Amino acid sequence: MKIAVLVKQVPDTDEERRLDPASGLLDRLAGENVADEINERALEVALSHKDSHKGTEVVVISLGPESVTKALRKVLSMGADSAVHVLDEALAGADAGRTAVVLAAAVKQAGVDLVVAGNESTDGRGGVVPAMVAEQLGLPHLSFLDAVEISAGSVTGERGTDSGSMVVSAPLPAVISVTERSAEARFPNFRGIMMAKRKPLSVVSLADLGMDPDFAGMGRSVVVTTSARPLRTAGKKIVDEGNAGTRLAEFLVAEQLV
Amino acid sequence: MNKILALIEMSGGEMCSTTPGLLAAAARLGTPVAVVAVAPGGGTGLVAELGSLGAEHVYLAESDQVGKLLVGPQLEALSAAMTALQPVAVVVANSAEGRDVAARLAARTRAGLIVDAVDVRSEGERIVATHSVFGGAYAVESTVEGAPAIVTVRQGAIEERANAATPAVTTVTVSADPAHSAVIESVSARDAGSDRPELRGAARVVSGGRGLGSRESFVLVEQLADALGAAVGASRAAVDAGYVAQTSQVGQTGITVSPQLYVALGISGAIQHRAGMQTAKTIVAINTDADAPIFDVADFGVVGDVFTVVPQLIEAIKARASR
Numbered sequence: 001m002k003i004a005v006l007v008k009q010v011p012d013t014d015e016e017r018r019l020d021p022a023s024g025l026l027d028r029l030a031g032e033n034v035a036d037e038i039n040e041r042a043l044e045v046a047l048s049h050k051d052s053h054k055g056t057e058v059v060v061i062s063l064g065p066e067s068v069t070k071a072l073r074k075v076l077s078m079g080a081d082s083a084v085h086v087l088d089e090a091l092a093g094a095d096a097g098r099t100a101v102v103l104a105a106a107v108k109q110a111g112v113d114l115v116v117a118g119n120e121s122t123d124g125r126g127g128v129v130p131a132m133v134a135e136q137l138g139l140p141h142l143s144f145l146d147a148v149e150i151s152a153g154s155v156t157g158e159r160g161t162d163s164g165s166m167v168v169s170a171p172l173p174a175v176i177s178v179t180e181r182s183a184e185a186r187f188p189n190f191r192g193i194m195m196a197k198r199k200p201l202s203v204v205s206l207a208d209l210g211m212d213p214d215f216a217g218m219g220r221s222v223v224v225t226t227s228a229r230p231l232r233t234a235g236k237k238i239v240d241e242g243n244a245g246t247r248l249a250e251f252l253v254a255e256q257l258v
Numbered sequence: 259m260n261k262i263l264a265l266i267e268m269s270g271g272e273m274c275s276t277t278p279g280l281l282a283a284a285a286r287l288g289t290p291v292a293v294v295a296v297a298p299g300g301g302t303g304l305v306a307e308l309g310s311l312g313a314e315h316v317y318l319a320e321s322d323q324v325g326k327l328l329v330g331p332q333l334e335a336l337s338a339a340m341t342a343l344q345p346v347a348v349v350v351a352n353s354a355e356g357r358d359v360a361a362r363l364a365a366r367t368r369a370g371l372i373v374d375a376v377d378v379r380s381e382g383e384r385i386v387a388t389h390s391v392f393g394g395a396y397a398v399e400s401t402v403e404g405a406p407a408i409v410t411v412r413q414g415a416i417e418e419r420a421n422a423a424t425p426a427v428t429t430v431t432v433s434a435d436p437a438h439s440a441v442i443e444s445v446s447a448r449d450a451g452s453d454r455p456e457l458r459g460a461a462r463v464v465s466g467g468r469g470l471g472s473r474e475s476f477v478l479v480e481q482l483a484d485a486l487g488a489a490v491g492a493s494r495a496a497v498d499a500g501y502v503a504q505t506s507q508v509g510q511t512g513i514t515v516s517p518q519l520y521v522a523l524g525i526s527g528a529i530q531h532r533a534g535m536q537t538a539k540t541i542v543a544i545n546t547d548a549d550a551p552i553f554d555v556a557d558f559g560v561v562g563d564v565f566t567v568v569p570q571l572i573e574a575i576k577a578r579a580s581r
């Protein structure tokens with residue numbers, strides 16, 4: 001079985017993240033860029049299948065700027081077999097729609113049985129790219145899965161809903177997206193890190209994928225304005241001397257909150 | 259006038275709580291058309307209620323695949339309504355199902371997609387959406403080039419209600435290609451649970467973190483929530499430790515709340531937690547560690563033990579209530 005994992009590089013959520021006020025786009029230079037944690041969990045789904053099914057091949061696919069290489073080397077060191085980096089100037093600031101058509105083309109070129117993505121990225125929080133990829137490829141999509149089971153010809157998973165949970169399934173090929181309830185990712189070991197340096201990482205352009213860089217006839221979303229909100233400041237802080245509960249209640253009363 | 263489609267989601271035979279806000283958003287942008295996928299014959303009971311919430315037209319798409327295929331029937335319903343009614347925009351809840359449907363519809367029609375709007379308005383010919391980014395640190399406005407616009411609206415973000423209307427009704431039959439849809443094998447309902455307010459959109463929230471120490475002690479969070487009439491939230495660490503269900507998680511990868519009052523008990527205030535609550539009007543924190551980052555955003559911070567401070571607080575609130 002061949003599995004593609006869609007990996008997005010995002011700013012580390014442990015740090016202050018910034019938007020460029022002029023373009024409204026992510027300031028990618030502001031902090032450390034990493035493979036999104038949710039995509040490491042997506043990779044774990046593929047790798048744990050590979051652990052128990054020899055002959056499974058895992059390819060990671062990412063669309064993004066030059067710096068994506070670092071995230072790709074990391075996931076290669078965790079155990080993916082190869083990587084595809086879609087890099088093209090025409091993709092700077094690509095919205096979800098453009099991102100998805102291009103990822104779909106890259107998935108098609110890779111020729112896989114299963115596509116695993118994260119449910120939503122931590123920077124955009126869009127949660128739409130996997131469904132768009134599925135639509136482009138004409139495949140079923142099992143979204144927001146908390147747990148996944150892959151068999152030879154099908155995939156099954158459990159997803160939370162507003163009122164409970166449901167079990168969903170689809171024959172392969174299919175696209176799935178997983179939530180942070182799915183298993184935490186393994187750490188790369190020394191051997192993995194050494195091997196990652198020699199694993200194939202191919203960089204492809206829109207031309208290599210046979211795609212029109214103008215995306216003629218496609219609508220797109222664009223940012224009109226961006227403004228930073230004032231930062232919150234710390235208010236009153238008291239140390240409990242036996243009456244903090246009462247004093248807190250007085251504060252809530254004064255603020256008309258009780 | 260310009261037609262605006264609103265996808266009405268159903269859950270367990272009932273319209274989802276996102277319905278009134280979505281129809282209000284649609285009414286702001288043009289003439290609201292409620293689109294709903296139902297089992298054959300299952301829609302007639304919905305028409306009056308949709309009208310009372312502002313729908314001027316109800317588009318009932320009947321399919322025997324409803325409840326059997328994931329997303330497919332809802333997607334075909336909207337797709338058929340789009341072809342028939344040529345709307346200028348489509349609004350959908352930013353829920354799991356809503357996003358799946360909106361995403362597939364945008365990919366299929368090559369329309370522009372706006373995700374997670376907290377507000378929408380029309381500006382001449384175009385539709386402008388507001389987003390709250392990185393936990394409210396930025397307000398971003400976006401629009402769509404090339405019509406129509408497909409917009410997912412954050413649940414609970416739009417509180418206004420549209421004026422009631424007497425809707426026209428169209429009934430059609432739709433069918434999804436089973437080869438493109440996942441199959442729903444089974445559905446299990448969560449325990450009816452409590453009559454506490456829903457976390458999303460709650461006016462008051464009391465959240466507990468790892469500092470609560472155990473599932474048993476997490477009851478303290480619920481007790482304070484009940485004393486305040488608040489919803490219960492949690493940090494990811496508390497969810498991971500199994501103190502409380504994941505549906506209570508507040509933060510970067512959980513629910514974003516913007517209540518009048520947010521109380522953080524035994525929560526350090528990691529940046530990913532703050533991303534989900536820092537737009538609250540008033541923030542109160544109780545933590546034994548005077549250096550916990552939650553105090554940087556708290557209007558009233560107590561350096562103390564939740565197990566002594568909270569019971570005293572509950573007593574004080576109760577004493578006041580019974581006065």
Ligand SMILES: Cc1cc2nc3c(=O)[nH]c(=O)nc-3n(C[C@H](O)[C@H](O)[C@H](O)COP(=O)(O)OP(=O)(O)OC[C@H]3O[C@@H](n4cnc5c(N)ncnc54)[C@H](O)[C@@H]3O)c2cc1C
Pocket residue numbers: 013037038122466467468469470492493494495496507508509510511512513523524525526527528529530531534544545546547550562563564565
């Ligand atoms: C990609 C990513 C996404 C994430 N998303 C989220 C998210 O959505 N939501 C979220 O919450 N986190 C999220 N996190 C995790 C986040 O980084 C923190 O690990 C988490 O918020 C910590 O939870 P906590 O404050 O309960 O635990 P801790 O950081 O362990 O803090 C516990 C606090 O309790 C205090 N305490 C202990 N005992 C007592 C007592 N008796 N009385 C009072 N105080 C006490 C301690 O002083 C401490 O400050 C995410 C992380 C990543 C990497």
Ligand SMILES: Nc1ncnc2c1ncn2[C@@H]1O[C@H](COP(=O)(O)O)[C@@H](O)[C@H]1O
Pocket residue numbers: 005006007008009036038039042061062063064096099103116117118119120121122124125126127128129130
């Ligand atoms: N630029 C990208 N490159 C690779 N995968 C992506 C990209 N953007 C989104 N994805 C995938 O789609 C998931 C959801 O992303 P989003 O819809 O942006 O929230 C991510 O977790 C990734 O698996």
